Ligand SMILES: Nc1ncnc2c1ncn2[C@@H]1O[C@H](COP(=O)(O)OS(=O)(=O)O)[C@@H](OP(=O)(O)O)[C@H]1O
Ligand SMILES: [Mg+2]
């Protein structure tokens with residue numbers, strides 16, 4: 001598989017991305033100026049970093065996600081280069097998944113030993129004789145990324161720091177070490193997703209997107225970005241493979257469209273994770289004529305937050321599936337800080353206070369720029385009402 005085919009599963013996408021990227025870069029000069037003036041006030045500067053809200057947490061989260069993203073990127077690149085990607089062999093993504101959770105959790109533990117973590121994975125498949133082969137691969141991978149070597153037991157313990165139940169009180173992190181495991185195996189998009197929840201609300205999010213192009217108008221250019229947002233401080237993009245740790249950050253913002261008929265929407269690749277049929281009906285009601293972009297993982301939030309697409313539709317495929325907090329925490333705050341809104345099928349904000357899942361919500365996830373969000377939710381409601389008739 002050549003790297004030119006790796007971005008998205010849909011063959012006609014690059015032309016559309018070129019279109020949307022042009023739109024991103026054709027923001028009116030006045031819009032850009034206003035936005036960067038706001039940033040001068042709110043963006044944390046390294047000189048007063050210790051006094052800025054969540055500055056240490058932000059720096060540590062970036063370090064952790066960057067480190068885990070590079071671990072995943074190395075496995076991913078090797079797979080792609082060796083052309084060993086097959087649907088039947090899930091072991092490469094499994095090794096990277098456990099490895100990334102161990103890396104992030106041990107970095108968090110070093111800096112914030114009191115903070116509990118709601119992580120997607122646990123170590124039960126890595127124990128005993130049955131888990132030996134996988135365990136050894138995970139430990140080897142983790143030790144390519146750590147300063148001090150970690151033993152098997154230390155790696156397992158780090159993974160299991162992710163068992164916290166979550167809730168509405170105090171602070172905890174939530175981690176999806178690889179979101180879009182299917183995307184990883186297809187050689188497409190995946191993300192390392194970390195968010196900090198305080199008193200039930202997401203306050204900080206970092207998304208590592210190792211295979212996302214830095215610029216959507218340069219699909220053959222550099223890949224690998226980090227998206228970062230702290231409550232009240234805006235959303236930013238950094239390059240994943242920057243040489244200096246003082247990497248410059250670029251502010252990101254949703255596209256400024258007033259009418260949904262100009263919109264591009266994006267949805268999951270997997271039909272089991274969203275109802276493509278419902279999404280298509282909603283798009284029709286919104287007079288959208290452009291075909292959808294299909295992207296794996298929370299890279300969908302990244303795409304909408306930086307204006308590559310305008311609406312994320314994730315209509316439930318069943319009434320029993322409950323969304324997990326690690327699948328939406330980082331994307332949620334990055335969208336908000338980039339000028340967007342996120343909600344369930346009823347338009348209610350995602351409620352991260354109910355534990356490990358979004359059980360207090362009505363299902364599904366919709367994200368769009370604040371200007372068009374209510375109109376999108378009306379179309380969602382109409383579609384669901386028509387279906388139940
Ligand atoms: N039935 C159902 N409905 C909705 N969502 C589900 C479902 N089953 C799984 N998942 C979760 O979807 C996560 C992958 O997200 P995406 O759908 O955005 O990506 S993809 O297009 O499938 O790659 C995926 O996250 P990862 O397991 O981290 O890859 C799952 O948590
Ligand atoms: Mg996930």
Ligand SMILES: [Mg+2]
Pocket residue numbers: 120176177178179180181
């Ligand atoms: Mg995952």
Ligand SMILES: [Mg+2]
Pocket residue numbers: 120181
């Ligand atoms: Mg999973």
